[in-house]
Amino acid sequence: MEKRQRRELTFMHYDDLLRQNPGVPDRTLDDSSDHVKPHITEMDFFSTQYQSHDDDHYQESKASNNNGSSSIVDSSVNIGLNLLSSSPGVSRAANDAEEGGAEMELEKLKEENRRLRSMLDQITKNYNELQGQLFMALQKQAHRNQHEQKDALNGMAGSIMSVQQFMDPRTSAVLDVNEPSGYDKTDQEVLASPENTTEVFSIEHNHRTCQSIPGKNVSMEDGADQTSQRWGSHKSPKLDQSKNEDQGSEAPFRKARVSVRARSEAPLISDGCQWRKYGQKMAKGNPCPRAYYRCTMAVGCPVRKQVQRCADDKSILITTYEGNHNHPLPPAATAMANTTSAAAAMLPSGSTKSNDGALSTSAYFPSLRYGSSMAMLSASAPFPTITLDLTHGPNAVPFLRPPPPTTSFPLPLHGYPQLLGNPMFAPPKLPTSPAMQLGQRPASMVETVTAAIASDPNFTSALAAAISTIMGAPPRNNGNSTMNNDENNDYDHSIKPGSPHAQQSCSNKPG
DNA sequence: CGCCTTTGACCTGCGC
DNA sequence: GCGCAGGTCAAAGGCG
Numbered sequence: 001m002e003k004r005q006r007r008e009l010t011f012m013h014y015d016d017l018l019r020q021n022p023g024v025p026d027r028t029l030d031d032s033s034d035h036v037k038p039h040i041t042e043m044d045f046f047s048t049q050y051q052s053h054d055d056d057h058y059q060e061s062k063a064s065n066n067n068g069s070s071s072i073v074d075s076s077v078n079i080g081l082n083l084l085s086s087s088p089g090v091s092r093a094a095n096d097a098e099e100g101g102a103e104m105e106l107e108k109l110k111e112e113n114r115r116l117r118s119m120l121d122q123i124t125k126n127y128n129e130l131q132g133q134l135f136m137a138l139q140k141q142a143h144r145n146q147h148e149q150k151d152a153l154n155g156m157a158g159s160i161m162s163v164q165q166f167m168d169p170r171t172s173a174v175l176d177v178n179e180p181s182g183y184d185k186t187d188q189e190v191l192a193s194p195e196n197t198t199e200v201f202s203i204e205h206n207h208r209t210c211q212s213i214p215g216k217n218v219s220m221e222d223g224a225d226q227t228s229q230r231w232g233s234h235k236s237p238k239l240d241q242s243k244n245e246d247q248g249s250e251a252p253f254r255k256a257r258v259s260v261r262a263r264s265e266a267p268l269i270s271d272g273c274q275w276r277k278y279g280q281k282m283a284k285g286n287p288c289p290r291a292y293y294r295c296t297m298a299v300g301c302p303v304r305k306q307v308q309r310c311a312d313d314k315s316i317l318i319t320t321y322e323g324n325h326n327h328p329l330p331p332a333a334t335a336m337a338n339t340t341s342a343a344a345a346m347l348p349s350g351s352t353k354s355n356d357g358a359l360s361t362s363a364y365f366p367s368l369r370y371g372s373s374m375a376m377l378s379a380s381a382p383f384p385t386i387t388l389d390l391t392h393g394p395n396a397v398p399f400l401r402p403p404p405p406t407t408s409f410p411l412p413l414h415g416y417p418q419l420l421g422n423p424m425f426a427p428p429k430l431p432t433s434p435a436m437q438l439g440q441r442p443a444s445m446v447e448t449v450t451a452a453i454a455s456d457p458n459f460t461s462a463l464a465a466a467i468s469t470i471m472g473a474p475p476r477n478n479g480n481s482t483m484n485n486d487e488n489n490d491y492d493h494s495i496k497p498g499s500p501h502a503q504q505s506c507s508n509k510p511g
Numbered sequence: 512c513g514c515c516t517t518t519g520a521c522c523t524g525c526g527c
Numbered sequence: 528g529c530g531c532a533g534g535t536c537a538a539a540g541g542c543g
Contacts, residue, residue, distance in 0.1 A: 281532085
């Protein structure tokens with residue numbers, strides 16, 4: 001009985017898996033009517049999560065069978081064997097009766113596994129090819145954007161940049177390709193400037209901002225100083241030194257800030273990280289003070305955030321993140337980090353800032369296909385800033401507030417799964433977060449994160465659970481491999497239960 | 512005792 | 528050069 005029961009449960013899990021992975025052909029439709037057992041192993045091939053489910057439901061069996069979890073790592077053949085041997089409660093008589101059929105089923109399982117593996121390999125190969133093509137296209141786009149930006153800087157009226165440019169999250173990354181591992185430290189921060197309180201989404205590009213700000217000749221090469229230039233140009237030398245040591249490689253994105261606007265009565269948004277308040281200032285034009293927080297989850301963590309209530313609507317909490325965590329993050333923090341990283345990655349490569357602070361470049365998207373979050377260019381902010389407006393529900397109609405002075409466009413976070421899976425957005429010491437490695441639905445995760453935060457900023461626990469549900473356990477191989485160039489190494493780390501990645505993910509920011 | 516918050520002072524960039 | 532504003536430091540005090 002246990003054996004049959006397990007089969008049924010496993011089959012259901014596999015079903016769920018198929019629902020969550022539409023790309024995987026539903027091979028069970030062909031065989032389900034005939035055999036139930038074969039699905040057990042096939043399901044196990046792709047998801048360790050479901051294996052764990054089995055373990056949960058059959059702890060008794062597992063107690064006397066050490067192979068219960070090992071099947072996750074082993075080949076499909078082993079899984080099949082494990083299943084047969086993992087039912088100590090089955091009587092000898094039952095085994096004899098099913099022995100012949102079981103062997104045949106086992107063979108079928110093996111064959112099915114081989115087919116699925118080949119299919120998965122093919123899918124992975126296709127995905128990688130597409131990813132490579134996309135990367136090349138983005139590079140071309142970046143070059144094109146550079147020329148356009150030069151024209152704009154030369155006084156050309158072409159302030160309006162192509163939609164693709166702003167929609168292209170990789171543009172900046174591509175442009176920064178020469179930078180030494182600059183990707184590590186995507187900056188996240190909450191923009192608390194009053195101007196942005198009315199903005200749905202603002203984006204500025206680091207490059208242009210640096211070039212356009214007098215006295216801030218921060219080139220992309222001196223990334224080590226960018227942290228201090230951005231957050232604390234007035235910082236003490238000691239702090240700068242430490243930052244140089246810790247963040248020397250994160251320069252490129254250090255200029256970017258990610259601002260999250262969310263409705264919350266709480267003084268802080270629970271983002272899963274530990275923060276220490278190190279300062280508070282009254283910002284001009286806003287009766288609410290601006291608080292400065294520093295991540296204290298690890299010594300020397302460069303991540304900081306500003307928290308300030310919107311001057312127009314005090315129920316809106318504006319949190320600005322900057323920097324990348326240099327330590328493992330809890331799931332909730334990981335989700336936020338990924339979200340903000342993805343947002344930071346959206347920074348266009350060529351937005352410019354006019355001398356008078358007026359928005360000089362912007363892109364407008366008449367149709368808002370992505371209602372959960374939107375982006376808007378803002379030249380008013382001294383730093384490249386992306387503002388994620390979570391004050392609306394995922395399906396809410398954007399622009400409930402009066403249109404901001406700047407143009408806005410939706411943030412197509414889910415349009416760039418490669419961003420989340422790309423190592424460029426992984427922290428230096430944290431190869432890739434489990435979420436990032438879940439290449440299947442990185443964008444959906446972001447959506448889920450933003451939606452959850454929008455609905456309840458303090459609901460991080462549920463957020464983590466939701467992410468876990470959506471993403472499941474890291475795929476054993478192929479699934480994530482398509483998302484990460486460092487798939488091999490990163491993945492190995494991520495699936496280790498004891499590994500820090502198992503409980504965190506990292507991205508850059510968030511805090 | 513350690514950690515955190517508070518808060519005034521200080522530093523730096525920027526505009527005039 | 529001066530003043531303003533943003534950002535940070537660090538001493539003091541509170542809290543568990």
